[in-house]
Each structure stands twice: as structure tokens, then as C-alpha cells.
Amino acid sequence: MVNNVEGGFLKEEKKILFIVASQKEVNYLNQLVKNVDEHAFMSISPGVVTNTNFYEW
Numbered sequence: 001m002v003n004n005v006e007g008g009f010l011k012e013e014k015k016i017l018f019i020v021a022s023q024k025e026v027n028y029l030n031q032l033v034k035n036v037d038e039h040a041f042m043s044i045s046p047g048v049v050t051n052t053n054f055y056e057w
Contacts, residue, residue, distance in 0.1 A: 001018045021029055026044060033040050
């Protein structure tokens, strides 16, 4: 999901990409993001609670 947001420091319009991924996918996603933008900010939070079945493969 991509959302429009306001930057916290310069208050400029930015876009944020929100992804839900399994622990096994985190390293791949981290490398993918670095290949696209080596200065990208990533925040990774464990323990996602959902209202549906979430299967980690």
C-alpha cells in the first residue's frame, strides 16, 4: 500500500510504502530496497496482529 505523507523534518510531501512480510522475507526486502535507494528509511516491527489467518511459509 502506498500512502501520501508529510515529512517529519522538512514537512515536504512524501510517499510511504507499507508492506507486511514474513520474517523469512525481511532480508530479501532489505536488499531490494537498498538496490533501489541506498538512503531509504526502513522501520521493521515484529509481532503483527491480524484479524485473519496469516501463514508464514
